[in-house]
Amino acid sequence: MxxxxxxxxxxxxxxxxxxxxxxxxxxxxxxxxxxxxxxxxxxxxxxxxxxxxxxxxxxxxxxxxxxxxxxxxxxxxxxxxxxxxxxxxxxxxxxxxxxxxxxxxxxxxxxxxxxxxxxxxxNGETIFRKVTSHINELTEREKEILQLYSSGCSRKEVADKCNISVSSLAVALNRIYEKLDVKNYQEMINKALELGYIKPNFF
Structure with a gap:
């Protein structure tokens, strides 16, 4: 080889x-x-x-x-x-x-x-562990929202960058909380880092 x-x-x-x-x-x-x-x-x-x-x-x-x-x-x-x-x-x-x-x-x-x-x-094999099913549940828009929050944007800035209203953003955040099984912003960021939806600052 x-x-x-x-x-x-x-x-x-x-x-x-x-x-x-x-x-x-x-x-x-x-x-x-x-x-x-x-x-x-x-x-x-x-x-x-x-x-x-x-x-x-x-x-x-x-x-x-x-x-x-x-x-x-x-x-x-x-x-x-x-x-x-x-x-x-x-x-x-x-x-x-x-x-x-x-x-x-x-x-x-x-x-x-x-x-x-x-x-x-x-020899032609692939080597991955079995990845749990919840990894791919977030939509591309939900991933974008996570990434914007992790970069330090305020709620209004996130809504503006996503071209949605603050109330629509609140609905999207609730969906993200449910999918990640978290209760607040800090838990959301920590879980997103753990799952790899967002990368640590040194990346």
């Missing part, structure tokens, strides 16, 4: 590269932090598997790994992209599955487990 590793933590990358290359099934692990070059090489099919961190804005400036993976998979849905993350959030895993990634692996996995999962992907 030839693997491309995209992650913005140099020490982690070097350590993981050395560990993976000890396995006889893994020929090379390449590390790239130039996203433009990585995209070109990926689309040229130079790698069997792309192992990509979600939080890579230190090297992209604005895009996270899921956004880049989605772009690449739209251009070639046969790519074997596996998302690697320190954030074990069901919403991120659901999004990775939805865009066509082949797997979702947390950084706290043992290396032996990671290698076995990569071998499965190489």
């Amino acid at each position: 030839n693997i491309l590793l995209i992650d913005d933590h140099g020490m982690f990358c070097e350590s993981l590269k050395l560990t993976l290359e000890r396995d006889e099934c893994i020929e090379n692990v390449h590390i790239l932090q130039d996203v433009g070059e990585a995209k070109r090489k990926i689309l040229n099919k130079e790698y069997d598997i792309i192992l990509m961190d979600i939080n890579i804005k230190k090297i992209t400036g604005k895009e996270d790994g899921l956004t880049i993976a989605k772009e690449l998979l739209k251009r070639d849905n046969t790519l074997k992209i596996v998302m690697l993350t320190g954030f074990d959030m069901p919403g991120y895993e659901a999004e990775a599955q939805q865009i066509g990634a082949k797997g979702f692996i947390c950084k706290d996995e043992y290396t032996e487990v990671l290698i076995e999962k990569l071998k499965k992907v190489y």
Whole structure:
């Protein structure tokens, strides 16, 4: 296997590269932090598997790994992209599955487990846990409302940006509260972060 590793933590990358290359099934692990070059090489099919961190804005400036993976998979849905993350959030895993990634692996996995999962992907399998059914229940409008609130917008600002009245926004918020099983604004934001509907500030 030839693997491309995209992650913005140099020490982690070097350590993981050395560990993976000890396995006889893994020929090379390449590390790239130039996203433009990585995209070109990926689309040229130079790698069997792309192992990509979600939080890579230190090297992209604005895009996270899921956004880049989605772009690449739209251009070639046969790519074997596996998302690697320190954030074990069901919403991120659901999004990775939805865009066509082949797997979702947390950084706290043992290396032996990671290698076995990569071998499965190489052989055509996908590696996702069973994602609970409530993950996709929010509508796109409801997700937009959550994201606007999390960015610090007031209720009136959210209503204006969504082109709805404040009373209509109140109805939408009640639906969101019900779907997320929360009782107030803070619980809503915390649950949305936990499920991956909104990303932490450092993303």
